[in-house]
Amino acid sequence: MGMGAADVVPGVSGGTIAFITGIYDELLSSVKNFPKAIARLPANKFNLKIFMEEANLGFLLALLAGIALSFLSLAKIITALLKNYPVPVWSFFFGLILASVWFVLKDIDKWKPSHFVSLAAGIAAGYLITVVGPSQTPDALWFIFVSGAAAICAMILPGISGSFILLLLGKYEYMLRAIGSLDLIAIGVFALGAASGLISFSHFLSWLLKKYRFVTIAFLGGMMFGSLNKIWPWKETVESIFNSKGELIPVREINVLPCTYVETTGADAMIPAALIMLATGFLLIFVIDKIARYRV
DSSP states (O other), X not given: OHHHHHHHSTTOOXXXXXXXXXXXXXXXXXXXXXXXXXXXXXXXXXXXXXXXXXXXXXXXXXXXXXXXXXXHHHHHHHHHXXXXXXXXXXXXXXXXXXHHHHHHHTTOSSOOHHHHHHHHHHHHHHHHHHHOOOOOOOOOHHHHHHHHHHXXXXXXXXXXXXXXXXXXXXXXXXXXXXXXXXXXXXXXXXXXXXXXXXXXXXXXXXXXXXXXXXXXXXXXXXXXXXXXXXXXXXXXXXXXXXXXXXXXXXXXXXXXXXXXXXXXXXXXXXHHHHHHXXXXXXXXXXXXXXXXXXXX
């Protein structure tokens, strides 16, 4: 449910929640082994019990059910809160991600030069992704496939939001329209790209974590830290577009200080509420960590 709630928010990744709750390695391993389990079905005489064990299906179904339940129950609530109370909500996620960075990096016992280089590269990558503006891209099916693969890869990476990647690729609104109009061809191609990207990228990421675990963790932690640029609570909109519903939505924003936020937007900076929510998000990670340590 935590992953689902995070993926609803552009700029917050469900992969971050998976990492801090201790299920990240199992998630990658399960996704990687799923095609193998399907391929072995004939050899196992289509034994459902063996398939469930080899595919770790209980874990995957529980995870997917939680994500789906979160989307159904929390998506509208979080969207409404972001629209009406953006500063406290972004402050909460800022605290959440900030504490997550520490929890991810604390697994590295002895820091080596290669770890610092990887950390710096991750910070740079995470920051650059957040400052790239939306681009004009083709609506061809091959690019829809690529967009699906890129979005799903970002979704399982800590610090990067799949919906934000779609926004950068110029396909966020396109896919919303496709879903709304039940464009089964576009939806099918996108889903195929997402499935292909998820399976192939999980293999690559699992290999990296196995062979170069601490270097990879340093890079992922750096990406999370660099992505904080996207989650800064006080922003000034410098470019907006009308979406398919005729609503004016921001596509490029810059971070500002609370005093500048008040001057440019005329809205309340809500500093006390922001600090409370930031602290709440920060402390929540410690609570999640305690729960994860005692999970069955």
